[in-house]
Amino acid sequence: AAADGTAPVELGREALAAGAAPRAVAIDLAPLAGRVIRLDLDAAGGGVALSGAGVFRDPQPGEPAALARIGQAKAKNAILVMIDTLRADHVPPYGPTRVQAPVLGLIAERGTLFERFSAVEDWTKPSCATMLTGLYPNTHKAQTDDVRLPASVRMVSEELKAAGWTTAAFIANGYVSDKFGFNRGWDQYTNFIRESKPTRAENVFGRALEWIEQHKDRPFYAYIHTIDPHVPYAPPEEFLKLYDDKPYDGPIVPSKTHLQVEEIKKRTMQVTDRDKERLVALYDGEISYHDGHLGSFLKRLDELGLLEETLVVVTSDHGEEFWDHDSVGHGHSIFQELVHVPFLLMWKGVIPTGRRVADNHDHTVIVPTIFEALGLPPPDYCEGRSVLPRALGREEIGPHAGFSTHQGDRMAVWSGRHKFQLSGAVRGALFDLEQDPHCRTDRDDERPITVRYMRALLGSFMGAPDKRFWRHPDLRRANVGEVAAERAQSDPELDRQLEALGYLRP
Template identity: 25%
Template sequence: MRNVVFVVFDTARAKTVSEETAPALTTLADEGTVFENAFATAPWTLPSHASLFTGLYPSEHGAHGGHTYLDEELRTLPEAFADAGYETVGVSNNTWITEEFGFDRGFDDLRKGWQYIQSDADMGAVVRGEDLNEKLQATRNRLFDGNPIVNAANILYSEVFQPTGDNGADRSTTWIRNWLESRSDEQPFFLFCNFIEPHVQYDPPREYAERFLPEDASYEDALAVRQDPRAYDCEDYDITEREFRLLRGLYRAELAYVDDQLAQLREALEATGEWEDTLLVVCGDHGENIGEHGFFGHQYNLYDTLINVPLVAHGGPFTDGGRREDLVQLLDLPATMLETVGIDDPELLEQGHSRSIHPDSGDDERDAVFAEYVAPQPSIDRLEARFGEIPDRVRAFDRRLRAVRTSDYKYVRGDDGFERLHDIERDPSERNDVAAEKPEQVRTLRQRLESNFDPLTEADEGEEVAMREGTKERLADLGYL
């Protein structure tokens, strides 16, 4: 193998990825290797991607709700490829995965996929204006923040030329295709791409939505459902079961849309003669609750709906690899990619816990996987500032959580004494807490957690990154602030 292409379907949960919602990914799985039991280390973007890039758990790499930056002393996957002589290119459509939060290290070029022309100034406030007056006001406020010509071009693209329902994926795929066609040297490449469309807000193109919505609902009905996970958590409004069905339809449509972008990416690799020499890895960075367990979004808990994600690899030893049911972590991908292309990077591998899942690897298979929720994001203080008095149920989420999951059981423990045990074989949806019935199993898994991590104490809170105003607005729209 020569090249590596690493694609993240942001917010893609394993239970919703199927031949219906993701035919291109299903074909890739049929031709390659699909990992049925792949798990993220965290339920949201920043810590999960930091684990993908470093091989460390969130409490170790420190990028989480209390410290929103990937520290410079950590070795990253793109740095390993760059130092091995690879051209390293990234296209991110998630605001967290940008240079502002330390994710540009090792990349020759890390682009913001939602921008037509790359710029530090984000014109998202214009795009998100709900009427013409809001858009004009935002344009007056932001046009001269940096280069006004570049800003005007980005506004024009977003308002006029960007496909309806697209949040950067089409622009990203087009740019990648053009980049592949323009390459003339024989240097191998590492390409990273994050597609964000399955993330709130769910607003897929009409033709995709109509494939997945109930027969008694229109596209307009579905888009009219309020999508504000933090407000829902804080009981600022309610969502009926019918409305959740509409939201699930929109979510499935978003997966189908990015799956079509994956198909186009594959076509570009084939057309440029790179397909046979490329390891392609596709995963979700975390999942989503859409009414399950009483939640909307992907904060405050570690249910499998949030940490069980799709993972498919194709190329070289993964071609015709079938379906694997062994437990794997997304932080196993650095060791796997490096072994597959023959790169030895002791600094990256020795700093973390990445185990290669290459079919010929000598690394031991996992008998358990782990996940952490180090600090609430947004914090309880921010929720109080926005909503005033918040429910006791939400106040209880101001805690640190850890989970250990085997093939049979899942144990979750909080630094406030909270604990749950789920019998995964009998209760895969994790509806019933059986901790009181199985105290010996609780003790065994509690010891597994304690042996894998330092004591469960208060999260170390470092300085948060001083965000640009446009970044704050974009993250707020994604439900993080």
């Protein structure tokens, strides 16, 4: 066995007498668990050759979906809380940060946190489409600004409504709207941007709570999409002062940050270190403001007795850059500041408390996880697998990886401590996230074995005609088929609303 930076090690040797019958040789690989290694099989001697390839076997095999259901309760409801623009390293459960977000910390303590979770894209529409369909962006095709979610793609709301659940969506982002095909399958659908309603977290959570209290006696699925801490960064003054209480007379204006971030990105607005400090403080203040209203929402659910019968999923669509790679905002790269997002599961009395899962996953796991918690088989076309078994402490067999893309022209795979990014057909970069969490140093030339492994993972994924089977053969499930992209119709009013979020330039 060989690994980057170490001399090859012999794991086993078997001597055979001339003319002896072939026999299997078993090698225990447990001491190498968690490492990227190259295995070399060699035969030496006159007239001797290897008669077969290696076979890898788990010592305790099991069917994960079946194991997960042993002794498992069935949730009555599911709630997906999607916090727009929340990067993982500004969330206390994910490591040292100045940001005060005790509720997110409490969710991690009372549920399961997934440490290595990837957004499938670096902006809202494709990531949310994946969360609401279980399909990768290259499959559902809602990747660029001018297309909508195709009518041929089934949404989780449509599937659950057909199965007898009451469904509701409370959305504060204009990209997850009727124009782009997201208004299907909901008994209650509110897009606060489209309806010109206040988009603050208190308003979104408040309206969602009203609906839940009215429908709590029936099984329900609720998608709650809050917009804080997206631009404009304009937290109440008390939350800004948590991170910047010094006098400031610079050009950064909270109500104009949706415009200023784009100007900074395009180098048409120059900023000082003090201006940068102010901008990050505004973002962090938004996180703390949002956290309080998330807490009020969960407290009321607990008072209603709903947390015992509801799977609560908390995640984000993408992060936000603050000069990590010489830019700001989002929608322009697949570095960690934009695609490493929080992912937490909470289900009182069922999901173990305080568990941290180090496996790599991405947004495609959300739909099958919700279905499994509700006691339903996931739709056959889902391209991810439920992570409920991992939250319950069961091991998962097979390679662990999360995939991210930027509108299909850049790809990244994150597996274990390494991340590999591919730009174009050939050019790649390898990062060791334990030594280099901000992806400053390319290790591509230093670690050829790891690069080969990461390229194999990415190649298996990109080359798979059916993304469900890139790592787990299950040919009984039906293929979603080729999806054709659909153009979105022009809508000047929505364009104006998206301009207010900094997506489009006036």
